[in-house]
Amino acid sequence: xxxxxxxxxxxxxxxxxxxxxxxxxxxxxxxxxxxxxxxxxxxxxxxxxxxxxxxxxxxxxxxxxxxxxxxxxxxxxxxxxxxxxxxxxxxxxxxxxxxxxxxxxxxxxxxxxxxxxxxxxxxxxxxxxxxxxxxxxxxxxxxxxxxxxxxxxxxxxxxxxxxxxxxxxxxxxxxxxxxxxxxxxxxxxxxxxxxxxxxxxxxxxxxxxxxx
Amino acid sequence: xxxxxxxxxxxxxxxxxxxxxxxxxxxxxxxxxxxxxxxxxxxxxxxxxxxxxxxxxxxxxxxxxxxxxxxxxxxxxxxxxxxxxxxxxxxxxxxxxxxxxxxxxxxxxxxxxxxxxxxxxxxxxxxxxxxxxxxxxxxxxxxxxxxxxxxxxxxxxxxxxxxxxxxxxxxxxxxxxxxxxxxxxxxxxxxxxxxxxxxxxxxxxxxxxxxx
Numbered sequence: 001x002x003x004x005x006x007x008x009x010x011x012x013x014x015x016x017x018x019x020x021x022x023x024x025x026x027x028x029x030x031x032x033x034x035x036x037x038x039x040x041x042x043x044x045x046x047x048x049x050x051x052x053x054x055x056x057x058x059x060x061x062x063x064x065x066x067x068x069x070x071x072x073x074x075x076x077x078x079x080x081x082x083x084x085x086x087x088x089x090x091x092x093x094x095x096x097x098x099x100x101x102x103x104x105x106x107x108x109x110x111x112x113x114x115x116x117x118x119x120x121x122x123x124x125x126x127x128x129x130x131x132x133x134x135x136x137x138x139x140x141x142x143x144x145x146x147x148x149x150x151x152x153x154x155x156x157x158x159x160x161x162x163x164x165x166x167x168x169x170x171x172x173x174x175x176x177x178x179x180x181x182x183x184x185x186x187x188x189x190x191x192x193x194x195x196x197x198x199x200x201x202x203x204x205x206x207x208x209x210x211x212x
Numbered sequence: 213x214x215x216x217x218x219x220x221x222x223x224x225x226x227x228x229x230x231x232x233x234x235x236x237x238x239x240x241x242x243x244x245x246x247x248x249x250x251x252x253x254x255x256x257x258x259x260x261x262x263x264x265x266x267x268x269x270x271x272x273x274x275x276x277x278x279x280x281x282x283x284x285x286x287x288x289x290x291x292x293x294x295x296x297x298x299x300x301x302x303x304x305x306x307x308x309x310x311x312x313x314x315x316x317x318x319x320x321x322x323x324x325x326x327x328x329x330x331x332x333x334x335x336x337x338x339x340x341x342x343x344x345x346x347x348x349x350x351x352x353x354x355x356x357x358x359x360x361x362x363x364x365x366x367x368x369x370x371x372x373x374x375x376x377x378x379x380x381x382x383x384x385x386x387x388x389x390x391x392x393x394x395x396x397x398x399x400x401x402x403x404x405x406x407x408x409x410x411x412x413x414x415x416x417x418x419x420x421x422x423x424x
Binding site for chain 1: 243244245246247248249326330331333334347350354366373375377378380381382384385386388389394395398399400403407409411
């Protein structure tokens with residue numbers, strides 16, 4: 001089988017456990033004050049550390065944001081690891097996406113992602129990490145599509161790269177739906193999940209016969 | 213006919229011409245430095261004004277962002293005015309959306325919108341303007357759907373509010389697709405436009421018979 005892990009996966013640097021712990025502690029400060037609004041002092045305080053000590057772990061705010069993006073990339077890799085290992089990876093992907101989109105954590109990180117998105121447009125270091133994570137996700141999706149359609153990775157990539165990017169776009173859009181008094185967020189997310197399902201069906205319908 | 217302009221339209225405050233001129237001049241400064249990164253000094257300089265004079269037009273950065281959002285709302289109202297006046301408003305909407313999504317200006321304002329999105333989460337004044345504009349767009353969309361299906365506004369609202377919010381979400385998502393070496397942005401946007409078309413067809417297929 002030439003399906004599972006996409007080639008770029010191993011290129012992603014890993015965040016060490018102490019850094020990961022600090023990142024968790026400062027998330028809220030970023031959400032409240034924004035990427036530009038939160039000072040290194042604010043962030044060190046949120047982590048319960050001296051500024052000097054904090055700088056030893058993260059020499060700049062851009063380095064910190066970048067590590068945060070990479071930490072999310074690790075979580076995504078773990079999730080895709082489970083999807084690839086499932087008896088029916090496409091069904092596992094479908095279920096995983098739906099659970100994430102409809103579940104309570106969908107909005108949770110979207111404030112932070114809006115910050116990272118804005119920061120990526122200004123800071124090359126953040127943009128690079130952002131680009132890495134998106135390339136990783138699209139590669140993993142194409143690997144699942146290749147397995148589901150019994151197509152070689154290269155052909156799946158050629159045929160379904162746009163589907164992968166479209167799915168990623170919809171997934172992010174689901175997190176960004178703004179609450180409003182006259183907005184039924186659950187209904188909008190259900191429509192997004194349904195749209196994703198239709199595109200996955202489209203991919204499955206172009207499957208080659210299963211090799212045996 | 214009880215179709216055209218949605219009720220909330222008249223609630224939107226109007227931006228005066230001199231303010232509009234200043235807003236155009238400072239856009240680029242915001243895109244480059246970000247909402248938090250650009251100081252009032254930076255913005256006054258970009259507008260070629262003294263800081264004191266600048267403050268007479270915009271007492272705070274939040275007031276400025278809010279005016280920027282409202283200026284965009286005015287443009288949107290003009291666009292919808294033309295759509296409502298077209299012989300076939302649904303066809304005009306379809307074409308207008310496709311042109312915007314596939315056209316060269318789609319990415320142009322998306323950096324600014326990412327900033328506004330992030331700012332809206334932190335600044336109530338910006339959030340309120342953001343909410344107004346989204347409510348306006350959804351209301352206008354429902355009015356077009358009502359005209360196209362020959363349904364009363366109230367019933368169209370009940371049946372198609374989720375469609376309207378979904379379309380708005382997809383439209384914003386199209387602007388936010390990030391360029392990347394292995395990403396075919398035009399293909400992704402074409403898939404988004406196709407998805408919008410499918411949802412519009414869905415609405416049309418539930419049309420009541422035309423009254424005569």
